[in-house]
Amino acid sequence: MSQAELILSAELSFAPAQQIEQQQQQLLRRHVQYVAQHSAFYRRRCQQLGIDLARIGSYDDLTQLPLTTKDDLERHGEHNGDEFLCVDQQQISDICLTSGTTGLPVAFMQSGQDLDRLAFNEQLAFVTAGLSADDRVLIAAAIDRCFMAGMAYFLGLKQIGATAIRGGSSSVAVVAQLVQRFHPSAMVGVPTMLLALASTLREQGIDPQCCGVKKLICIGEPVRQQNLELSALGERLQQTWQAQIFGTYASTEMATTFVDCPEGCGGHVSPQLMMVEVVDDQGLRVPHGTAGEVVATPLQVTGMPLLRFCTGDIATLYTEPCNCGRNSWRLGPVLGRKNQMLKYRGTTVYPPAIFAVLQEIEQVAAFYIEVFDDYALSDRIRVVVGSACPELTAHHIEERLAARIRVKPQVVIEDVDSVCRKTIQQDKRKPVTFFDYRTECTAFGS
Numbered sequence: 001m002s003q004a005e006l007i008l009s010a011e012l013s014f015a016p017a018q019q020i021e022q023q024q025q026q027l028l029r030r031h032v033q034y035v036a037q038h039s040a041f042y043r044r045r046c047q048q049l050g051i052d053l054a055r056i057g058s059y060d061d062l063t064q065l066p067l068t069t070k071d072d073l074e075r076h077g078e079h080n081g082d083e084f085l086c087v088d089q090q091q092i093s094d095i096c097l098t099s100g101t102t103g104l105p106v107a108f109m110q111s112g113q114d115l116d117r118l119a120f121n122e123q124l125a126f127v128t129a130g131l132s133a134d135d136r137v138l139i140a141a142a143i144d145r146c147f148m149a150g151m152a153y154f155l156g157l158k159q160i161g162a163t164a165i166r167g168g169s170s171s172v173a174v175v176a177q178l179v180q181r182f183h184p185s186a187m188v189g190v191p192t193m194l195l196a197l198a199s200t201l202r203e204q205g206i207d208p209q210c211c212g213v214k215k216l217i218c219i220g221e222p223v224r225q226q227n228l229e230l231s232a233l234g235e236r237l238q239q240t241w242q243a244q245i246f247g248t249y250a251s252t253e254m255a256t257t258f259v260d261c262p263e264g265c266g267g268h269v270s271p272q273l274m275m276v277e278v279v280d281d282q283g284l285r286v287p288h289g290t291a292g293e294v295v296a297t298p299l300q301v302t303g304m305p306l307l308r309f310c311t312g313d314i315a316t317l318y319t320e321p322c323n324c325g326r327n328s329w330r331l332g333p334v335l336g337r338k339n340q341m342l343k344y345r346g347t348t349v350y351p352p353a354i355f356a357v358l359q360e361i362e363q364v365a366a367f368y369i370e371v372f373d374d375y376a377l378s379d380r381i382r383v384v385v386g387s388a389c390p391e392l393t394a395h396h397i398e399e400r401l402a403a404r405i406r407v408k409p410q411v412v413i414e415d416v417d418s419v420c421r422k423t424i425q426q427d428k429r430k431p432v433t434f435f436d437y438r439t440e441c442t443a444f445g446s
């Protein structure tokens, strides 16, 4: 084996901060040493910049290293010599594709050890959300198509001894049948899909609140606001299912999960699996408690290890101990994508803040927003809402947006079907609700 054995202590998050730090430093040194030995990309880049990787041994030392971007992964990945790949072809157990919300999906090669690490990551995440061997968990997420997430949930559930029900995400009707037949105690899925599932059950005369689902592990969409309280979407889910809501945040590149504990004050990350930083536009660290771009250094990865990977996601890091007893760091909800930041008359806002206000309005059945750069200093934002309710006016929505987030974009109301025709795209996991027509931006996010 090309790297030392995995160090996986489920209790490390509860250790004193100093002990966590020491353990992380040991793992970081090992990680950097491994990268220096095996990664053509980092060897070359550090040589060019005159950086001695052997000198990187602490969280603060990380700032001496350059950031790694998605662009680096695309340019130097599978199509160009696989410069990130650190294991032999025979050691690759699984190929994952990034979800490709921006740009092309990137292939991530997983060694057998990486899959063990992934299983441990998800085990810790489920334990943090209070799941145990007694639980039956319906996975309403894709387990195929080279996605990492569905497989990770399955591995994690096996690890804690729970029962997995692999419902997938392609058919709400199939998942609804599985709920009725197997009565899961918890579900993992995208919030909007879990709401659609509840509607489907109601149409069949079944009350979702009587299905026995006690916990919802939410993926892909934030269920909390910046102040860490549940968002309208989170609250609607909670009321619909009468279940406890847990937000999670993860990505293929990070191969590590942030997950809410029952205190619900940010997603805990396992200290032996990742070092996390938050940086500003210039790539400089911001003080803890300030929003910025999440930068991840996943530890103990062997297939395609990364140093200081820029996620493009904006969130806030909290380092104080949590009331649940863990001293692991927490991350607030993702406020938006860095490249989706909107400028509106001196205010900056991310699309999810607009979505959150729309989700508060019951008569809003579907929506998307479009952004144009007609003016130099301010973006033009157009909010298209699908509603079947004749009483709902564009003016009402505009006023509500202005009151909540100090942004007053143009609002247009259309019939629900025409909005859905634009947002429901066959090849996407989630409805596409953000269309960026600004000249400098070519990527369409979700």
Ligand SMILES: [Zn+2]
Residues within 6 Å of the ligand: 261, 262, 263, 264, 268, 322, 323, 324, 325, 326
């Ligand atoms: Zn906690």
